[in-house]
Amino acid sequence: MSGPNTDYDPVEVTPLQAEQVEAARDAALAAIAAAADLEELKAVRLEHAGDRSPLALANREIGALPPQARKEAGQRVGQARGAVNKALAARTEVLEAEHEERMLVEETVDVTLPTDKVPAGGRHPLTTGAELIADIFLAMGWEIAEGPLVEAEWLNFDALNLGPDHPARTMQDTFWTEPAENHVVLRTQTSPVQARTMLTRKPPIYIACPGRVFRTDEYDATHSPMFHQVEGLVVDEGISMAHLKGTLDHFAASMFGEGIDTRFRPSYFPFTEPSAEVDLRCFVCRGVEADSCRTCKGEGWIEWGGCGVVNPRVLTACGVDPETYTGFAFGMGIDRSLMFRHGITDLRSFFEGDVRFTPAFGTEL
Template sequence: MSAPNSDYDPVEVTPLHPDEVARMRDEAVQAVAGAGTLAELKQVRIDHAGDRSPLALANREIGALPPQARKEAGQRVGQARGAVAQALAGRTAELEEVEAARILAEETVDVTLPPIAEPVGARHPVTTISEHVADIFVAMGWEVAEGPEVEAEWLNFDALNLGPDHPARTMQDTFFVDPAAAAMVLRTHTSPVQARTMLTRTPPIYVVCPGRVFRTDELDATHSPVFHQVEGMAIDEGLTMAHLKGTLDHFAQAVYGDGMTTRFRPSYFPFTEPSAEMDLLCYVCHGEPDLVATCRTCRGEGWVEWGGCGVVNPRVLTACGVDTDRYTGFAFGIGLDRTITGRYDIADLRDLFDGDIRFTQPFGSDL
């Protein structure tokens, strides 16, 4: 085996020649000085101080030298690379100072100008009143129940004492879902939620059910095929119409303020017996004799229609597995959309569903 070449001249490795190292150093320093922006300086850093720069490649050649020549060559290349790094640091500081001065000059903000106020968002009144109603009943110890909008026909009709021949089951009022054999409909009221609750819970039951419902009505100023209801149901021992009246009076006062009350007018609903139409004391004139005659809200009646209610029909309780010898109950339902349009004198129901933020903006984040 031959011994190392101790007579190897490092000058013969061209990149390590003192003149060549000095040339690469001077070329790099000149390029640094000529960079006019930080972006240009970044490219100079890559070209003259990066892993593929001439000085970096020359540094790799040091390993090819004999041991006694490596020290001198290493010092020569290291000093050159140090000079380039020092030049880069100095030029970077200069250009950063120039850039900062440019930003201060071109992007100055006049802090004395009045601020541009961003518009405050608003919640939809239907959402707000639904949550408000739910909060009222939760405070009374009730629970909020929800159910699917695509509902089984049996739960939407049969369980609620609406027989096969009832007119509400025709195509005139109900959206039926294909295929017909599936016996599914878009729920026409939130009462199926009450039926589901009775089928899965043991009394006592106190639930309120807000939600969206569907009927085949024309879309006009006073009707919509999609609208919102809130229904309540209580099943317990000894419940009567008196409990229903007290609940609704408290509900009216929580929504419209002290002094509000309700009245019942005899009516008929398949799922309650006895049944009543529920009227609310006019929230504008409050039935006062000197105001009621000219009140446009109640049209001189002193009362406005609010919804339907009654004692739960024993047939409904039986269909849902509730012992009618032990339990009775009451139920009620109101239209949330009509409540809003009446309370705020909104002439066109379609305004609730158009999605125009100019309509919801006045309601703010509370109702």
């Protein structure tokens, strides 16, 4: 059995030679001193004090030495690594202090300067517009009625005198739910709310019905498959077209300013008879300089909606005696009305969620 190798010369292990250890230490100290900031010092730490640094690799070689040679080599490498770690700690303290001083200078806030106001944002104009319209009718003593967005075919069409062959029932205008035999649609107008009210209440009835409606329209600057309407319904004794005209004149003046009135043009709607298209006096030129007005294009009037006296067939379908009661109904687009009121040229601005759009309207219209 052989004895320990007493003739092993540790100088033969190159990483443990005194010159090599001192060179690695000096290189580390020089790099530490040259580090200009904490990021550079981090890189230096990895290169000269990390697991793959020259001194760390030299430290691993100590285990291969015979016992009598380990002490001297261990002291040599340990002192070098200690010097490097001490230098790292000292340089880190200096650089951290410099970093804090620099941050205090660069990020100083002058609290004596006036501050900008935090933007208040704004509510969506369709929300505030619908509330404004509701307030107009509530002030007249009317009620606000609401109904479901998904509606029975009978309430959306049949009760309103739209027969089975009416073109509005086709897929070109209506979103039908599946299965088709359930006869359920996304409401194409808020008129079903009027039918529901007449079926559940006795006259007199004075209601306004704002809400979302759906039609299979193209999505462009003037059309959308989802938009907003407000419809009004009055059912009482002795109601005539004169009451309808006075109501719409008041509505127009409340929305667009004093002096704005309406005119009727004969038209046809299945649920009213007689029926009329409602035109709004141009709120820009007020009909005075219509030839040069870009809003009404020389007409002096702007198309606004539809209206008429409630068809007796609709009253009968909803359980109201047409011999005793008469009424009127009207409908306008809320989106279209707000486009008129605020000069908005693209309907898509209401629906595309651009946060820059709503602040201009504030919190109230």
